[in-house]
């Protein structure tokens with residue numbers, strides 16, 4: 207089994223959080239997630255998140271602190287998901303490398319079909335609201 211390290215950004219802005227929908231024809235296609243991606247060689251998790259959020263949504267963020275670490279197995283893929291609280295510092299979101307995105311209230315997160323690894327993160331966000 208392969209283990210991959212993935213970063214995910216919880217970007218809160220005016221009582222809403224940014225969620226993204228994964229593209230068609232990728233792992234977990236069309237599921238909703240906290241945007242981010244795989245750590246590349248030599249990169250810190252913070253650098254990875256800043257890069258991924260620019261690539262996928264065209265936004266500039268500050269990575270603030272770790273919120274949750276999730277270990278999840280999807281068949282033959284084991285992911286370690288590092289979820290960070292982030293602050294938006296520039297840009298307005300565009301669908302550069304995602305299918306869609308939404309700014310949603312924390313109590314609306316339940317309406318979206320999230321990737322399985324995100325379910326504990328969604329419920330923790332709702333608890334700590």
Ligand SMILES: Nc1nc2c([nH]c(=O)n2[C@H]2C[C@H](O)[C@@H](COP(=O)(O)OP(=O)(O)OP(=O)(O)O)O2)c(=O)[nH]1
Pocket residue numbers: 212213214232233234238239240241242243244245258283285287321322323324
């Ligand atoms: N970014 C992100 N990935 C997640 C979340 N939940 C979840 O199960 N994943 C999984 C889906 C994928 O198997 C893996 C992340 O891969 P990815 O496809 O986003 O990676 P990437 O952005 O670097 O894209 P690529 O270069 O591989 O195309 O983690 C989440 O909330 N955010």
Ligand SMILES: [Mg+2]
Pocket residue numbers: 241242243244258262
């Ligand atoms: Mg990604």
